Amino acid sequence: MLSYQSAPVRTGLPQSATLAANERIRAIQATGESVVHLAFGEAGLPVLPEVAAALSAAATENSYGPTAGTEAVRAAAAGYLSRRGVPTEPDQIIAGPGSKPLLYALLTVLPGDIVLPRPSWVSYAAQAALAGKEVIWVDVPEHTGGVPDPEALENALLEARWKGQRPGVLVVTSPDNPTGTTPDAELVRQVCAVAERYGLVVISDEIYRDLAHDPDALLSPATVFPERTIVTTGLSKATALGGWRLGFCRIPATREGAQLRERLVGVASEVWSNPAMPVQTAAGYLLDEPTEVREYVRMGRDLHRRVVTEAHRLLVAAGASCRSPGGGFYLYPDLEPARRRVRLRSGMDLAEVLLTKYRVGVLCGEAFGDDPRALRFRMATSLLYGANDVQRWEALHSADPVALPWIADALNRLAEAVDDLTGGSTG
Amino acid sequence: MLSYQSAPVRTGLPQSATLAANERIRAIQATGESVVHLAFGEAGLPVLPEVAAALSAAATENSYGPTAGTEAVRAAAAGYLSRRGVPTEPDQIIAGPGSKPLLYALLTVLPGDIVLPRPSWVSYAAQAALAGKEVIWVDVPEHTGGVPDPEALENALLEARWKGQRPGVLVVTSPDNPTGTTPDAELVRQVCAVAERYGLVVISDEIYRDLAHDPDALLSPATVFPERTIVTTGLSKATALGGWRLGFCRIPATREGAQLRERLVGVASEVWSNPAMPVQTAAGYLLDEPTEVREYVRMGRDLHRRVVTEAHRLLVAAGASCRSPGGGFYLYPDLEPARRRVRLRSGMDLAEVLLTKYRVGVLCGEAFGDDPRALRFRMATSLLYGANDVQRWEALHSADPVALPWIADALNRLAEAVDDLTGGSTG
Numbered sequence: 001m002l003s004y005q006s007a008p009v010r011t012g013l014p015q016s017a018t019l020a021a022n023e024r025i026r027a028i029q030a031t032g033e034s035v036v037h038l039a040f041g042e043a044g045l046p047v048l049p050e051v052a053a054a055l056s057a058a059a060t061e062n063s064y065g066p067t068a069g070t071e072a073v074r075a076a077a078a079g080y081l082s083r084r085g086v087p088t089e090p091d092q093i094i095a096g097p098g099s100k101p102l103l104y105a106l107l108t109v110l111p112g113d114i115v116l117p118r119p120s121w122v123s124y125a126a127q128a129a130l131a132g133k134e135v136i137w138v139d140v141p142e143h144t145g146g147v148p149d150p151e152a153l154e155n156a157l158l159e160a161r162w163k164g165q166r167p168g169v170l171v172v173t174s175p176d177n178p179t180g181t182t183p184d185a186e187l188v189r190q191v192c193a194v195a196e197r198y199g200l201v202v203i204s205d206e207i208y209r210d211l212a213h214d215p216d217a218l219l220s221p222a223t224v225f226p227e228r229t230i231v232t233t234g235l236s237k238a239t240a241l242g243g244w245r246l247g248f249c250r251i252p253a254t255r256e257g258a259q260l261r262e263r264l265v266g267v268a269s270e271v272w273s274n275p276a277m278p279v280q281t282a283a284g285y286l287l288d289e290p291t292e293v294r295e296y297v298r299m300g301r302d303l304h305r306r307v308v309t310e311a312h313r314l315l316v317a318a319g320a321s322c323r324s325p326g327g328g329f330y331l332y333p334d335l336e337p338a339r340r341r342v343r344l345r346s347g348m349d350l351a352e353v354l355l356t357k358y359r360v361g362v363l364c365g366e367a368f369g370d371d372p373r374a375l376r377f378r379m380a381t382s383l384l385y386g387a388n389d390v391q392r393w394e395a396l397h398s399a400d401p402v403a404l405p406w407i408a409d410a411l412n413r414l415a416e417a418v419d420d421l422t423g424g425s426t427g
Numbered sequence: 428m429l430s431y432q433s434a435p436v437r438t439g440l441p442q443s444a445t446l447a448a449n450e451r452i453r454a455i456q457a458t459g460e461s462v463v464h465l466a467f468g469e470a471g472l473p474v475l476p477e478v479a480a481a482l483s484a485a486a487t488e489n490s491y492g493p494t495a496g497t498e499a500v501r502a503a504a505a506g507y508l509s510r511r512g513v514p515t516e517p518d519q520i521i522a523g524p525g526s527k528p529l530l531y532a533l534l535t536v537l538p539g540d541i542v543l544p545r546p547s548w549v550s551y552a553a554q555a556a557l558a559g560k561e562v563i564w565v566d567v568p569e570h571t572g573g574v575p576d577p578e579a580l581e582n583a584l585l586e587a588r589w590k591g592q593r594p595g596v597l598v599v600t601s602p603d604n605p606t607g608t609t610p611d612a613e614l615v616r617q618v619c620a621v622a623e624r625y626g627l628v629v630i631s632d633e634i635y636r637d638l639a640h641d642p643d644a645l646l647s648p649a650t651v652f653p654e655r656t657i658v659t660t661g662l663s664k665a666t667a668l669g670g671w672r673l674g675f676c677r678i679p680a681t682r683e684g685a686q687l688r689e690r691l692v693g694v695a696s697e698v699w700s701n702p703a704m705p706v707q708t709a710a711g712y713l714l715d716e717p718t719e720v721r722e723y724v725r726m727g728r729d730l731h732r733r734v735v736t737e738a739h740r741l742l743v744a745a746g747a748s749c750r751s752p753g754g755g756f757y758l759y760p761d762l763e764p765a766r767r768r769v770r771l772r773s774g775m776d777l778a779e780v781l782l783t784k785y786r787v788g789v790l791c792g793e794a795f796g797d798d799p800r801a802l803r804f805r806m807a808t809s810l811l812y813g814a815n816d817v818q819r820w821e822a823l824h825s826a827d828p829v830a831l832p833w834i835a836d837a838l839n840r841l842a843e844a845v846d847d848l849t850g851g852s853t854g
Contacts, residue, residue: 016696047487056483060474126697243704269443270553276703277670
C-alpha cells in the first residue's frame with residue numbers, strides 16, 4: 001500500500017491557524033466550559049434583517065453566473081469603491097467566494113515572490129507556500145502594523161535580490177490584522193514609493209476598511225499608486241457575513257490589469273466557478289449601501305471601537321505593552337514582562353497557558369510570521385458581543401457596551417490573566 | 428513598467444471552456460437572437476420550493492463554520508452515500524463550495540501525475556496544470572466513456588513510467604461528462620484492478636450519479652476498491668443547484684485517508700474557508716432526501732432521460748454517430764461524414780459553424796482533451812427545458828416533454844443543422 005506521504009512539500013499545509021484555533025475552542029465550549037474566545041476574526045454581529053430578506057428573495061436563483069460575478073454585484077462593488085475615493089468601473093471587479101480565494105488566485109497568478117509585513121494575517125504566507133512562492137518578511141514600524149517599515153523594506157528588497165529571490169508582490173492591510181492599527185497616510189505614501197521604485201505590485205487588503213475609527217484618514221495605495229495596486233475586500237467584517245463567503249477585488253484600469261483579469265478569471269473558473277448566486281444578489285443590495293446598511297455598519301464600527309479601546313486600556317493597565325487600535329477588532333499585545341515571572345519560552349507557550357490555565361483563547365504571534373520567542377499574541381474582541389443574537393443586538397444598540405455584564409466579565413477575565421502573568425503594570 | 432507576463436506557465440490558464448462558451452452564448456442571446464444553447468452543463472431545472480424555504484430559514488446564519496463543513500451537512504452526506512451502497516461516516520466527508528474546488532484540492536494534494544480518460548470533463552486537465560501535474564491521456568472504449576479502456580490504460584501506465592512520469596491518480600466519471608454514457612460494472616472492475624496493480628488512487632466523480640437511467644446498475648469504484656477510491660459529488664446536477672456551489676468528497680476510512688483528510692482541510696482552510704453557511708444548511712435538508720426531494724430528483728431524471736434519448740435518436744437519424752446515453756444530459760456525437768461535404772479541419776471549426784451559421788451552441792471535443800481534428804462535440808440538452816421557471820415546471824411535469832414546442836423546436840433545429848452538415852443518414 002503506497003501512502004499519500006510523497007505529496008510535494010507545498011501541499012503539506014496545516015489547517016489555517018485561526019480556523020484550527022476556532023474549532024478547538026468551540027470544542028471546549030461544547031463541553032459546557034466557559035472560554036473567553038479571542039482567537040477568531042469573526043465579526044460577531046447578527047445579520048441585518050433586510051440582508052436576510054435579500055437572500056431569501058434570491059433563493060430561486062440556481063444558475064451558474066459569470067465567473068467574475070454578476071453584472072449587478074460588480075456594478076454595486078464598483079460603486080462602493082468609487083464612493084470611497086477609488087473610481088472604479090464594473091469590469092475592474094472580480095467577485096469570488098470570499099476575498100481569501102481571490103488572494104490565493106492573485107498570489108498564484110502574479111509573478112514573483114511575496115513581500116509580507118511581519119506580523120501579518122496567517123493566510124498570506126500559507127497561500128504563498130501553496131502557490132510555490134517564497135516569502136520575504138519585513139518588520140512593521142514600532143507604532144503601526146499593516147505595512148512594512150519603508151527603510152527595512154528597501155533593505156529587504158536589496159538583500160532578497162542579492163540572494164537571487166525575485167520580489168514581485170507586496171501585501172499590505174489597513175486597518176491591520178493582527179495589530180488593529182491603521183498606518184498613517186505619509187507611511188502609505190513612503191511604502192508605495194518603494195514599491196514603485198522596485199517594480200512591485202501592491203495588494204491592498206481592505207477588508208477592515210469600513211471599521212477604521214476614522215475612515216476619512218485612511219489612504220488606499222490604490223489612490224497613491226493606482227496603476228499597480230490591486231484592492232481586495234469583502235462582506236466578512238463590516239457587514240458580518242464571513243460565513244456567506246463573498247469578496248471581490250479591483251484590478252487596475254490598465255492594459256496589464258486587463259491581462260491580469262483574464263488570468264484571474266481563468267484560475268477562478270477552474271477552482272471555484274462563482275460565488276453562491278443568492279449570496280451575490282444579497283451582496284448587490286448590501287454594496288449599494290442603502291440607509292439601513294450604512295446605519296448597521298456605523299453601529300458595528302462604534303461597538304468594535306468601544307470594546308477594543310476598553311480592552312486596550314485594560315491590557316496596558318495590567319502590564320502589557322500594545323499598539324493603540326485604529327480600526328477593526330484586533331489587538332496585538334506584548335507580554336514580555338511575564339517572561340521573568342512565568343516559565344514561558346515562546347508565544348505558543350503563552351497562548352497555551354492562557355487557554356489551559358485561564359481559559360482565554362488567543363493566537364500566538366508565530367501564527368502571523370512573528371518571532372516564535374516573542375510573547376505576543378493576537379486577540380479579537382468581536383466574539384464577546386454575545387452568546388446569541390438577542391445579546392448581540394443589545395450590544396449593537398447599547399450606549400455603553402463595555403458595561404454589559406457578558407462583555408465586562410470577559411474583558412476582566414482577560415485583564416486578570418494578563419495581570420497575573422505580568423505581575424501588573426507595577427509588577 | 429513591468430508587465431504581468433512573466434507569471435509561471437501554469438498560471439496562464441484560459442477561462443474554463445464551458446463557462447466561456449456559456450458567457451459567449453448568453454451575450455448573443457442578450458441581443459435578442461435565438462441560440463439553441465447546448466454548450467453548458469447546467470441542470471436547467473427550477474429550485475424545489477422546499478429547498479428555497481430551507482435556504483431562507485438559514486438566512487441569519489453568518490458564522491464561519493468548520494472548514495470541512497458543518498456536522499449536519501457531513502452527517503447528511505454520509506447518509507446519502509450510505510444509502511447508495513457506500514457505507515460512510517460523517518468524518519469521511521469534506522464539504523466544499525462545489526465539487527470543483529474539492530477536485531482541485533485533491534489533484535494538488537495527492538502525489539503523482541494525473542491519468543484522465545480521453546475525452547473527459549474540461550476542468551480535470553486544467554486543474555492538473557494549475558496544480559503543476561502532468562496529464563496522461565488514455566482513450567475510452569468504443570461503446571462508453573467515463574473510464575479509460577483497461578488495456579490502453581495498462582499500456583499508457585507502462586509507457587508513462589518508462590518516460591519518467593509518475594502516474595498517481597486516475598479520475599473516472601459515471602455517468603460520464605462528456606459522453607453521457609455509464610460504464611458497465613465489469614469494465615469498472617477491470618479498471619479498478621489495473622489501478623490497484625499500479626498503485627493509483629482513483630477519484631470517482633459521481634456528480635451525475637442520481638441521473639443514471641438505471642441507478643441500480645451503477646457500480647462505484649468506492650465499492651470495488653474502497654481503500655483507495657475518493658468519491659466526489661455535489662448538488663449541481665440532480666438537485667439543479669449549480670449556482671449555489673455545494674459539493675462534497677468522501678475519503679477512505681483508512682489511516683492514509685485520515686492523512687489525506689488533514690491535507691485537504693489544510694488547503695481548504697487557506698483557499699476557501701467553507702461553503703456558504705445558509706447553503707450548507709439547505710444542503711443538509713436536501714441530502715437527508717425527504718419524499719419531496721426524492722420525487723423532484725426522479726422527475727428530473729425522467730425529463731433528462733426523455734429529452735436526451737430523443738436527441739440521440741434525431742442525431743443518428745440525421746447522420747451522426749453517437750454512443751447511446753446511459754445517464755445525465757449529455758451526448759457526444761461524431762460528425763465525420765460532414766468532413767467530405769463541408770470545409771471543416773477541426774472540431775473547433777465545426778463548433779464555430781454550428782454557432783455562427785446554425786445558431787446552435789456546442790463545445791468541441793478538443794475542450795475535453797479529444798483529438799482536435801475529430802469532428803466531435805459535446806452537447807447538453809438540459810438548457811432546452813424552458814426560458815423561464817413556468818416552462819421548466821411544465822417540462823418537469825409533462826408526460827411527453829419532447830412534444831413541448833420549445834423543446835421540439837430546439838431539437839429539430841439541431842437535427843436540421845446536423846442533417847445539413849452530414850447530408851443526412853443517407854447522404
